[in-house]
Amino acid sequence: MTGHPGRPSWDEARAIAAVAGSALPRERVALDAAIGRRLAVDLVTPIDLPHFASAAMDGWLVAGDGPWRLVDSDPGRGQAAPIVTGALVAADAFAVLRSESGEVAGGMLRSTVAGEPRPGHHIRHPGTEALTGERLIAAGALLNPAHVALAAATGADDLLVAAVPSVALVFTGDEVVTSGVPGPGRVRDSFAVQLPALIGMLGGRVTGTARVPDRLEDTVAALRDADAALIVTTGGTGTSSADHLRDALRALGARLLVDGVAMRPGGPTRIAELPDGRLVAALPGNPLAAMVSAITLVEPLLAGLAGRPPAPTHPAGDAEVEGRAGTTVLVPYSEVDGRPVVARWRGAAMLRGLAAATGILIVPPNSPAQSLPLPWHTNER
Incomplete structure (x- = not known):
């Protein structure tokens, strides 16, 4: 299968996402509220530690x-x-x-x-732990309880931290049911139960959710009324009569930054900017496609809004999956004896492989494979 002409590669789409938005203002928060936040500037002690014998x-x-x-x-x-x-x-x-x-x-x-x-x-004795003017915590550190306790020892009452971008979720699909076993022609909602937590792991904060039927006017209204720096939608990214995301973005005067990606799964993923500066990440409706798109493309959007670089990829060694001409393949994998072993269940609608995986293998058409750890297997995001 060849790639879609005109669609950016996965690398290009990721680079576009990383610079799509301007960094949001930093915040000064009390020490007990700083745990889990990212330090915006170096913490330099104004006193010796200890400061007396x-x-x-x-x-x-x-x-x-x-x-x-x-x-x-x-x-x-x-x-x-x-x-x-x-x-x-x-x-x-x-x-x-x-x-x-x-x-x-x-x-x-x-x-x-x-x-x-x-x-x-x-x-x-004074100064045995640190001397006045010494850097104790570097900017960018993800603050933990020990960090804020150390900050308190220096006399700090609050810390300057990077913004946590607000995210609004918009779920589409007439066929979606929210509880129980779905009947024929229906599917169980797998997004509302996991996306808020996933967004948190990726560096954002969900501040609102909306569920809309497959109607253009409802989709337009949901995007127009979402009050967040980033709007993440699920479903509706195709070209069928039930898919209205692209038309809704056009109706709102949005600028399409990424109109599909040469990747599989997740090719219909779109990134747009609304006239007022809010960003939109439109994810496909298939569960695995949406999740790998969120982990690899929504994460750099959030990173840019928070003023930090995206999560780095890592060399993956010998991948047990072949690339496709013109298309980057993304598959869940686990590491066995130092080698990446791809999941058996990796269809766009399958979640079983991702649930047991430790990372996502990124296989470009003409380059060595790279990998990204899943956010629930790392403390860095």
């Missing part, structure tokens, strides 16, 4: 060699005072004797462990 153990702050006479505070040479973990000590303090290594009798403290304490023992 402190006890690392409960016990006694001792001065000089023992035994030590107990005092309430500020021990001089030959003296010791009780201290708790984290308490401030003088920068030139001698040592802390931990509580399990000492005993008190007759107002005197003695060490019960030979060699304890050494000078500086169990004292946290």
